Amino acid sequence: MAVKPPAMKKVCKELVALNRIVKQAGEGVMGLYEARAFESHQKADNTPATGADALADAIIRKGILGISGVPILSEEQETFSLWDGTCWVVDPLDGTKNFMRGEKDFCIMAGLLEHGKPAMGCVYVPAKKELLFAQKGKGAYVQKDGGRVRKLEVSKECKFGKYSVVLSKNHLKQKELSFAKFLGVKKISHIGSVGIKLGEIAAGRAQLYINFDGLNVWDVCAPQIILEEAGGSVFDANGKELQYLQKRFRNGIIATNGKCREEIVAKMREFGSGL
Structure with a gap:
């Protein structure tokens, strides 16, 4: 637009x-x-x-x-x-x-x-x-x-099978890939920058980013507000809001187009990520 x-x-x-x-x-x-x-x-x-x-x-x-x-x-x-x-x-x-x-x-x-x-x-x-x-x-x-x-506006897609998921290029964990497949996602891209990954969701080219390992505050602050203002949502792997009280978010990071937050949280519990 x-x-x-x-x-x-x-x-x-x-x-x-x-x-x-x-x-x-x-x-x-x-x-x-x-x-x-x-x-x-x-x-x-x-x-x-x-x-x-x-x-x-x-x-x-x-x-x-x-x-x-x-x-x-x-x-x-x-x-x-x-x-x-x-x-x-x-x-x-x-x-x-x-x-x-x-x-x-x-x-x-x-x-x-x-x-x-x-x-x-x-x-x-x-x-x-x-x-x-x-x-x-x-x-x-x-x-x-x-x-x-x-x-910038996020995608309105809400069917997991049609999601495009962005995952880490350099720090990928097997359980992140496994969870994407558990959702039934067919399209997965590996990108090396958190800012660019969240930017892909904000631009409507992707719908989900999964990180179960945790990130530092400087990895997330700027792209979080960009994604949220584009209509998306960022939360930890327990489904809770991020708390900028310490250097690292240790409970993982999930970023979405904001359309299926509760469903994703429920799927994570079903998947048993352990987070």
Whole structure:
């Protein structure tokens, strides 16, 4: 659905600025990606990081500090501390392994938590020049290569047999695949970035994402508000709302087009995921 320019006046100035900042970070990352010129190392949690992660983090931090005095929580911080429920949450490079392999499914994400709930967020996929963004109560939008802004809307599909499911490319668990098959799903895609996976649901190209292993807050904050504003739903593997009170969501993450939440929760209990 194409959106007339006046509709974009609903989006606050902070989100407009955040979109610009995240796109700037994406341009910096693409410079390293195209030149294949970056260093990499293993972090303390045994996940990879590159010079692109650090570059994007620095650009986003500087940009946010220029528009807001709210604290910033980033994946690239070496320590984690609780906050009062209001802060920026940044994943400077979601899909680092894909970036390192020269694949295109990586993105830059930044979102704002207010009182422990995602309030705005943007996800930029630099290899595709695709920007997804949303603000609580204002809708979700996508802009491709600086072109016309379009409103994001989830699929209305509610039959599991016709679902398209997105699963992890790098961290797939057998029980996630087994649960998708238990639902009777026939189409399964493996994508390497949480932001891109939830974006696929928000755009109506997929209906379900399954993660029984858990994710960190910076993996979820920005894409959650985008999916919810597009009409979708995000909850843990027990069917409960996500609580942004600690670093990691340990009870898994389920993201859907919002049409069959109760049925999915009931199917998980029947399946016996153990979560």
